[in-house]
Amino acid sequence: MTNKARARRVRMVLTDVDGTLTDGTLAVLPDGEEIKSYHVKDGLAVLLAQLAGLKLGIITGKRSRGLEHRAARLKIDELVQGAADKMPPFRDILARHGLRPEEVAYIGDDIGDLAVMRAAGFSAAVADAHPVVRRSANYVCKARGGRGAYRELIDYILTAQGKWDLVTAEFKTIFNRAL
Numbered sequence: 001m002t003n004k005a006r007a008r009r010v011r012m013v014l015t016d017v018d019g020t021l022t023d024g025t026l027a028v029l030p031d032g033e034e035i036k037s038y039h040v041k042d043g044l045a046v047l048l049a050q051l052a053g054l055k056l057g058i059i060t061g062k063r064s065r066g067l068e069h070r071a072a073r074l075k076i077d078e079l080v081q082g083a084a085d086k087m088p089p090f091r092d093i094l095a096r097h098g099l100r101p102e103e104v105a106y107i108g109d110d111i112g113d114l115a116v117m118r119a120a121g122f123s124a125a126v127a128d129a130h131p132v133v134r135r136s137a138n139y140v141c142k143a144r145g146g147r148g149a150y151r152e153l154i155d156y157i158l159t160a161q162g163k164w165d166l167v168t169a170e171f172k173t174i175f176n177r178a179l
């Protein structure tokens with residue numbers, strides 16, 4: 001099956017955080033709180049995906065209060081933190097939304113993502129993912145983690161689904177109304 005055909009079936013996009021939505025660096029404050037940086041291009045991807053009617057979720061092994069804020073602000077449907085094994089939350093999320101694995105895309109960067117990538121119908125790796133992860137992905141992004149890789153995956157799915165023109169037109173309407 002081609003990647004385009006896989007992307008056409010997608011109704012929900014799940015992502016890892018560190019190394020995927022971020023470049024993998026962590027700034028650690030004296031109190032132990034970790035600061036991460038997210039890319040504005042990926043934030044816009046969330047909005048475009050939502051305009052297209054896609055559901056979105058995050059599964060991460062770590063915990064971060066900053067991520068809770070960002071996920072809430074972006075109205076992400078599912079946020080699971082502290083998942084040492086990502087498969088149980090993956091199954092839970094699918095059950096909650098009544099989705100089959102082939103209707104889900106997943107993007108990651110490291111070996112903790114491999115099981116979910118194999119289970120999901122459409123898997124993607126960021127450009128600087130671990131070589132094993134890149135080899136196992138259906139789609140390897142040109143963009144690196146935290147540098148628009150998530151955006152690249154969303155763009156690919158929206159284009160494959162023929163929703164790109166509709167969504168960008170809708171986006172312009174919303175943007176103009178907000179001015």
Ligand SMILES: [Mg+2]
Binds near residue numbers: 017020109110
């Ligand atoms: Mg990661």
